[in-house]
Amino acid sequence: MSIPSHRSSRRYRRDRTAARVGMLLLCVMVLLTVGGVWYLVGAETGVRQPSTVGPLFMLETGAMAMPPQATPEVIEQAAEAALTAPPAIKPAAVEPVVEQEPAIVELPAAPQPAIEVAVPLKPTGPMFNGRPIKPVRTVRMLVTAYSPDARSCGKFADNITASGYSVWTNAMKLVAADKRMFKFGTILTIPGYNDGHPVPVLDRGGKIKGHRLDVLYPTHGIARQWGAQWLNVTVWDYAD
Structure with missing residues (x-):
């Protein structure tokens, strides 16, 4: 038989x-955990647990004594506290506020005054150069x-009249006259x-x-x- 060494x-x-x-450390951790849970249960029910109720740690044996069962008085107090506690108020659901655009009200249009527009009457008489004319006299x-x-105008055949206008004025429809008779x-x-x-x-001429x-x-x-003709020629003047 061998003897163990020192x-x-x-x-x-x-x-x-x-x-x-x-x-020992494990027991301490378990003790703290169970005690905290027991304290929270007492805080929820509003019943203060007796000081004798709680986990006891046995240092000598290393064992843990579990808390005893709750007494009928403790259970009755917890039930009364639960019944008398005000019911939890559930917050009402808040509906989102939807901004509505203001309604557009169409008002009846105010009656507009009648506007009379003067329409110029189209002249029915003879016109010249875009203007109405009226007869003044008749001359034989x-x-x-x-x-x-050149056969008619000689050296003055330059297609320019004595007034300075071209012979093509008024589509070559014009007259030569004595300045003492007609200007x-x-x-x-x-x-x-x-x-x-x-x-x-x-x-x-x-x-x-x-x-x-x-x-x-x-x-x-x-x-x-054309030749030469004696005719009654009418002299006109502007009517406007």
């Missing part, structure tokens, strides 16, 4: 002491014809010329004196066909 005995005692210390005139070429711009109507529509006096007129045609041949 070192082995020391190691055995040290291990046993460490085991006891570990067991000897009417001949000429062309803008430039005088409006005349000559039977058989320009279908009786008004024509302006825009030219002069060396042989056009007194009661004589010369109407313009585009060619010398057409002018010769």
Whole structure:
């Protein structure tokens, strides 16, 4: 039989002491946990637990004594506290506030006053240069014809009238007259010329004196066909 050495005995005692210390720490942790739970239960029910009720730790044996069962008085007090406790108030659900756009109310439109618009009447009489004209007098005139070429105008055949206007003015429908009888711009109507529509006096002539007129045609041949005619010529003026 072998006898344990001195070192082995020391190691055995040290291990046993460490085991006891570990067991002691474990018991302390269990004690604290159970005591905390018991305290919380008492706080929830409103009943103060007696000081004798609680876990007891036995240091000598390393065992833990569990708390005794609750007495009928303690149970009755807990039941009364639970019945008399005010019911928990559940907060009412708050509905989200939805912002509504303001309603647009259409008001009836105010009656508008009637506006009378004066519509100019379309003139029904003769017109010249976009303006109404009216007859002033009638003059008996000897009417001949000429062309803008050299056979009628000689050295003045430059297609420019004595008034400075082109011979193409008014679509070559114009008249040469004596300045003592009619000034430039005088409006005349000559039977058989320009279908009786008004024509302006825009030219002069060396042989056009007194009661004589010369109407313009585009060619010398057409002018010769006109010949010379005594006609009643109407003088017009603007009516506006």
